[in-house]
Amino acid sequence: MHWKDIDDGAWEGITVTLTEDDVxxxxxxxxxxxxxxxxxxxxxDGARWWGRVEPGWAGVELLRGDAMTHxxxxxxxxxxxxxxxxxxxxxxxxxxxxxxxxxxxxxVASGRSPLRPAQWWVAPTHARDVASLTVVGGRRARDAAxxxxxxxxPVIARAESDAWREDLYEESARFNGAxxxxxxxxxxxxxxxxxxxxxxxAREGTLPPVLVTDVAAxxxxxxxxxxxxxxAARAEGVPVPWLYFSALKFWPVNIDEKKRDALVAQAGRMxxxxxxxxxxxxxxxxxxxxxxxxxxxxxxxxxxxxxxARKWDEEVTRRLSELGxxxxxxxxxx
Numbered sequence: 001m002h003w004k005d006i007d008d009g010a011w012e013g014i015t016v017t018l019t020e021d022d023v024x025x026x027x028x029x030x031x032x033x034x035x036x037x038x039x040x041x042x043x044x045d046g047a048r049w050w051g052r053v054e055p056g057w058a059g060v061e062l063l064r065g066d067a068m069t070h071x072x073x074x075x076x077x078x079x080x081x082x083x084x085x086x087x088x089x090x091x092x093x094x095x096x097x098x099x100x101x102x103x104x105x106x107x108v109a110s111g112r113s114p115l116r117p118a119q120w121w122v123a124p125t126h127a128r129d130v131a132s133l134t135v136v137g138g139r140r141a142r143d144a145a146x147x148x149x150x151x152x153x154p155v156i157a158r159a160e161s162d163a164w165r166e167d168l169y170e171e172s173a174r175f176n177g178a179x180x181x182x183x184x185x186x187x188x189x190x191x192x193x194x195x196x197x198x199x200x201x202a203r204e205g206t207l208p209p210v211l212v213t214d215v216a217a218x219x220x221x222x223x224x225x226x227x228x229x230x231x232a233a234r235a236e237g238v239p240v241p242w243l244y245f246s247a248l249k250f251w252p253v254n255i256d257e258k259k260r261d262a263l264v265a266q267a268g269r270m271x272x273x274x275x276x277x278x279x280x281x282x283x284x285x286x287x288x289x290x291x292x293x294x295x296x297x298x299x300x301x302x303x304x305x306x307x308x309a310r311k312w313d314e315e316v317t318r319r320l321s322e323l324g325x326x327x328x329x330x331x332x333x334x
Contacts, residue, residue: 001108003101006123011093011135012149013123015248016104023108023115029074029224030114031215032305038312039217040305041065041182044072044112048184050316051177051218052332059172060218061332062163063319067185074113074224075106078208083201090205090241091136096124099209099243103225113224114213116301118247125212125244127156127181130234133209133241152296154214154244156181156221159230167323170331177220181212188228190235198232207233209243216300247301250294263288 001022006012032040037053047065054060070077082102088094100122107113126132157179163169164187171177188195201207210226210233221244223230233240267285270277305312313333320329 001104005097006121006149008147008149010147011096012147012153013121014097014100016120016122018108018115018117018120020117023113023117024111025116026303027114027116028072028112031217031300031302033217033302034305034309034312038305038309039215039302040312040315041184041215041222043068043074043184046072047315047319049182050312050319050332051220053218054172054331059170060177060220061329062169062171062177062182062218063316063325063329063332064163064167064169065319072112073110074211075103075110083206083208086206089136090207091133093135093137096135096209096243099241100245103209103211103243104245114301116247118299118301119249120245121152121248121296121298122243122245123153124209125154125156125242127159127240127242129157130159131237131239133239148293148295152298154221154246154298155179156212156242159240168320168325168329177215177218180220181223182215182218182220183223183227185227187231190231192228195228195231195235198229199236202229202232202236202238205238207238207241209241211243211245213244214246214298214300216298217302247299249297249299251297252294253292255292 002017004015006015029043030041032042034040039051039053040047041049041051048068049065050063052061086095086098088098104115104120104122107115124133124135126134159181161169161171161180163180163182171180190199198207207229208226210230211224212221213224215222230240263285267282270282270285316329316332317326320326320332
């Protein structure tokens with residue numbers, strides 16, 4: 001397991017390289033896909049969600065399976081000792097770095113996560129519909145160049161949805177699930193014992209992050225750990241500390257010689273202007289001309305469901321019958 005901080009004008013998270021000595025090639029937490037448009041999310045021995053993408057990628061219909069339990073949790077339960085071991089102030093780079101490493105190490109140790117041999121990106125993110133904890137002091141200078149990581153950085157569009165409560169969830173959106181959060185179990189009552197404990201941490205400002213990852217086939221973010229911490233943050237009205245991870249790929253950059261020469265000429269003209277052009281603007285022109293570093297891109301692994309569409313349809317039919325939702329769930333099997 002190899003760690004590296006990402007510094008591209010500001011701290012952008014960490015990369016973690018895992019090998020076959022660290023994690024299995026076929027993890028137990030998986031995204032199983034079947035054409036056309038069928039998806040199953042599996043954790044341990046059970047299906048947690050089935051999803052079907054509507055024709056034209058207009059939306060997604062979801063059916064809840066069995067909730068994840070402690071036996072198939074991607075990390076062990078966070079203890080008071082784990083929280084107290086963090087000396088860094090909440091929201092600082094050191095605090096985010098600590099929890100990024102903690103979650104990756106614990107996912108490797110559990111053997112129940114989506115991790116497989118690959119390079120992974122772990123970084124804070126935010127949601128548009130709920131207050132989110134940002135990186136304190138981590139913003140790049142106003143005149144610094146736009147980071148290549150900005151294009152890859154995920155943003156949660158909707159943390160709040162019926163998926164927290166309903167067995168059958170239908171979402172009409174332009175692109176499948178439209179970057180909503182998909183919890184792996186229902187929300188706990190705000191007055192439950194574990195939520196109460198996390199509410200105390202939320203008031204103290206020591207609430208650990210909530211862990212999410214991509215389900216690209218449905219354009220959703222799966223909430224893997226921190227369901228009660230999310231409820232606690234919302235109940236106390238404090239920002240939710242979202243921590244995101246995904247596999248990481250890099251795309252090569254080919255510099256066009258004509259474009260490069262034009263940018264260099266423009267930088268030369270800017271250098272001779274009166275009044276003087278800010279140095280940062282000139283440097284940005286040279287960066288655009290010669291920067292051939294590869295661009296990062298998120299990746300999401302999946303596998304073909306054994307048994308294909310027939311297997312998927314049989315499972316969905318059986319689950320709808322168990323929940324008494326056969327009529328409401330007709331669209332899943334259409």
